[in-house]
Amino acid sequence: MSEDKEPETNPWMKSLLIWVGILVALALFVSMFDRPTQGAGKTIAYSEFLAKVDEGSVKQVDISENSVSGTMSNGEQFRTLSPNDPQLTDRLYKNNVRFTAKPAESPSFWLLLLYQALPFILILGIAFFVIRQMQKNSGSGAMGFGKSRAKMLTEKHGRVTFDDVAGIDEAREELQEIVEFLKDPSKFARLGGKIPKGALLVGSPGTGKTLLARAIAGEANVPFFTISGSDFVEMFVGVGASRVRDMFEQAKKNAPCIVFIDEIDAVGRSRGAGLGNQNDEREQTLNQLLVEMDGFEANEGIIIIAATNRPDVLDPALLRPGRFDRQVVVPRPDIEGRIKILQVHMKKVPLAPDVDSRVIARGTPGFSGADLANLVNEAALLAARRGKRLVAMSEFEAAKDKVLMGAERKSMVMTEDEKRMTAYHEAGHAIVALHEPASDPIHKATIIPRGRALGMVMRLPERDSYSYHRDKMYANLSVAMGGRVAEEVIFGYDKVSSGASGDIQSATSLARDMVTRWGMSDAVGPVQHSDDDQSYLGYSMGSRNSMSNQTAQLIDSEIKRIVEGGLDRAREILTEHIEELHKLAIALLEYETLSGDEIKRMLAGEDIGRDIPGSTGPALVKPGGSSIPKTRRPGGWGDPRPQGA
Template identity: 80%
Template sequence: MSDNDRQNGPDNGGGNPWLKSLLIWVGILAALALFVTLFEGPGTQASGGSIAYSEFLDKLESGQVKDAAVTPGSGPITGTLADDTKFRTNNPGDPQLVNKLQEKNVVITARAEETPSVWVYLLYQSLPFLLFLGIAFFVLRQMQKNSGSGAMGFGKSRARLLTQKEGKVTFDDVAGIDEAREELQEIVEFLKDPTKFARLGGKIPKGALLVGSPGTGKTLLARAIAGEAGVPFFTISGSDFVEMFVGVGASRVRDMFEQAKKSAPCIVFIDEIDAVGRSRGAGLGNQNDEREQTLNQLLVEMDGFEANEGIIIIAATNRPDVLDPALLRPGRFDRQVVVPTPDIEGRVKILQVHMRKVPLAPDVDPRVIARGTPGFSGADLANLVNEAALLAARRGKRLVAMSEFEEAKDKVMMGAERRSMVMTEDEKRMTAYHEAGHAIVALHEPASDPIHKATIIPRGRALGMVMRLPERDSYSYHRDKMHANLAVSMGGRVAEELIFGYDKVSSGASGDIQSATRLARAMVTMWGMSDTIGPLELTYADDSYLGQAGLRNAPMSNRTAQVIDKEIKRLVESGLTRARDVLTEQLDKLHLLAEALLEYETLSGDEIKRLVTSGDIGREDSTGLHTPAPAAGTSIPKTRRRKGPFGNPAPQGA
């Protein structure tokens, strides 16, 4: 049986479905034509135009009728006029009609009265009903075929067989998750050469559960296994099993395994298995009865009395905590493969895979992009490369440069630029000093990550940003880096207070205050970084301290809660004090960097370091000359000023 026959199923009979549909529609049109022809009758088919009976009598009196065919009774009258024109009219039953025709010497032809047979009569009466029934049957058959095969196809499996024609994926297309790939590569070796392992008593794994966050490449891994092994690959979603009718899901599970047995050895991939694999008994009443029956049937098929040899189940989920324990035991899912978000080396490899089809400029460095995308999954990185290519195409470029990748990264992380946003000169000036405060404190905190760039162009909900990139992925935080991050978070607010005064401090530091408070709370209640509290865990963590879920307080006394609040306040204020000490000492550099941000809008990390150390950002303007940034307290010369981010001239310096 060919792959095409397997995919189409036995109902197709190996024929062309398009040809079958065409023949059915031709049959329907032919039946409609027959229906119209039968109801027209022989009188309608006769040649000649229809005229009124009074007009016929007028023409007869004037001698214009040459011949006429008369039916006894009230049948139709047809004939020819003197000018050889055909005519037709109805006889109202005039008994003197024949005499009138004889008086005018009209050639008379007597036509026998037609009596339709009973079969023709029955055909006339039943043809509309038969035609309607045929159309309804055809439409119903097409709907059932599209929704799941056959007249009683509710219990048929919706698993789809993927063939190599639909795009072969191999392990060369999977990058950044080497450990997960090595775990699954053994399954490929099992499928290719099972005797190699059978000699030592090894058995092929029955199932592998891929666990990971969305976009990490679970489905891609499953397709790579099928591509490497060269075996049939059935794919289905967990939600395809569940229907409103009880027992349909279990029937579909049985049918899926029956199909897989015919194609063994093969791989069955169930995506989002948590749709049917949730723990049993968790619902109220019988609400989950259908899902539990489906799960029971799946458990029996995977490891029941009848062994399904040669069928490997690969399932994917991002919610392993809700799965039923019976589904996770060895014998059903022998391996649980964690597919994590890639580290920096993995992100470099993933970017290189997605950049194969993109024409790159010489300045593109995947490692720099990987450093700036911590926590990105494979899907996020693919989206980043695509956004960069689209941006270069909009600009009419033939190569995708590093500038497009930087803009695409900022767009993915924070949203598109909001250059149409209207801000006053004071707000832009305050934003420049706010971001300059973050950057200056980060430069003078040894434990802080290096600055990648600073900008005052609004993106998303942020009016500006200072991006710091770690040299490598961090898996633990040290105390000195925590205190450095607290100081950097408070740098923007301290800069506003030093330059504009206590009463002019804005609400722009709300996000900084939120992140600093979360970090301080985690230091006190989770990581034992408070000498007063000691090494105690006093929170339930739903996620990391930067997660959206936040932290929930564990049961504690009011006195302990007060001590925690005091310690959190002490840590945040210590960061505020460190930031104030740095900015007070480096006030001239704060002015210098803020002036440069007001003029150039965006500065890279190297330009900021060069500006702080030598007063020159090293950038060439349109004339090709180096344009040093202005000294603190001076204004920008009008000859060097350009349009700001909102169409207005860049503002004067402080």
């Protein structure tokens, strides 16, 4: 945090002036100790000078302490260094050379003083420059160890207003009041109202908490100091508290102003929660922050805005009225919010006429503002790699697939058997999803390896959902088990692959939540047996230890019953629609990727604009031939082949 408001000079010009000063000082220093020898003319050897004297070629000579200069008979000037030769004057007199003697020049008192003082002046100048730089870089050097590291955000870093914030209208309206107070405090003071001293922004990562804080500063046009919560925490006790005091001192000098503390949970965690392993430095820093926000000394005109995605771990004293009066929830945007966010980011991208922001928003449920910004950026990069001048809808679809499913693994080589297995696996998911009324619509089915998956069926909801119903949960369980059932029905019990591991994991997790959290098991009842904060392998350590063995066994049996119910439902659907399974698997092997609309039209016998191959074939319909073994699963299903397969 800068302590003064001096206009900032150009760093390049400042460095240039410093180096010019250093070079001038060095040149002056060298010139004082390397003065040229008195006299002008050609320098000759002393022996040559004596020979010229004996020849009579020397006309006039000036003799100094250790040098001789003069003029030849032809007018040429010369100079030479003279040893202490006592016979020189006799030789000059003998050869009729006119000579004069000059006293040795001694430097003046001021010059001698400069000789002695210059090294000390240089040392003091360098020390002054270093100390000044340490003080300016508050907290970055030894001289500013206890200084605040908050930085003032100015317009040169990019001014942000509420026009740049979209999709979180409710949070923006709550913070608009702070802006109005900073612009016109008397409007609220007339009715005895007081502006909140602090606002805590709570939301998932990437939802726009920091952007909101910058927008407040941009709209109010007041000084805006930003710092991270981790900047207060040091290994030395007392340093963080010193930085908090210094931060508020600087904020008072610039009031009214906004101080933004990002990731405040780094310093604001509940005190005493370590059970003997407390961090004294962090707790002292938090204590100082509490006092500065609402202590005996009022900090008028200083508004504290903090951001965190873990409000549950913050100290209660930090959340009480008078410190953080408001908790502003910054949620993930709904479909209308995503449309607005996409339109904000698309302003910087040249778009093709076929781009529809609503279609993109519908296909990105749960995306935060940062996710949508990344999506637009990925689409622009993809269009640039393809050499296009406009970003089309195809680039946005490819970017969405990359963000949701991962990049294509083009270097991965799969055998024909693995491709066939993957095609039937994904076709099983798709067929079950189509015949489950509560399932979300299919957006795309692909057998192209992406990320850690060999293939994928993507389903997208028609609208945003904020709660799940029992029928949709059962539908999701059936869809999750559809791939494994398709492998077992088509290839036989012994040929079931490990490709369903992710499906089993998600189905088990969903069933466990239904039993232990949402009370959707009649046998267990509406009782919670899960603790999200200390979960281990799906169970809360504390809850698991506190429940009886009978309850734990009952929960395990209910989870297994619910998952196997989805398995049975998936087998029932695939047995009834086995021809659709074959037809879709063959189409996936041929074209690798099909959209949801193409799948529906193909199964309905309509033309989809592609030449779909037939739905029969000896290698695809009966991969295991006529000797497909019967299942050996306990309580099995009998012959896994459907009728007519």
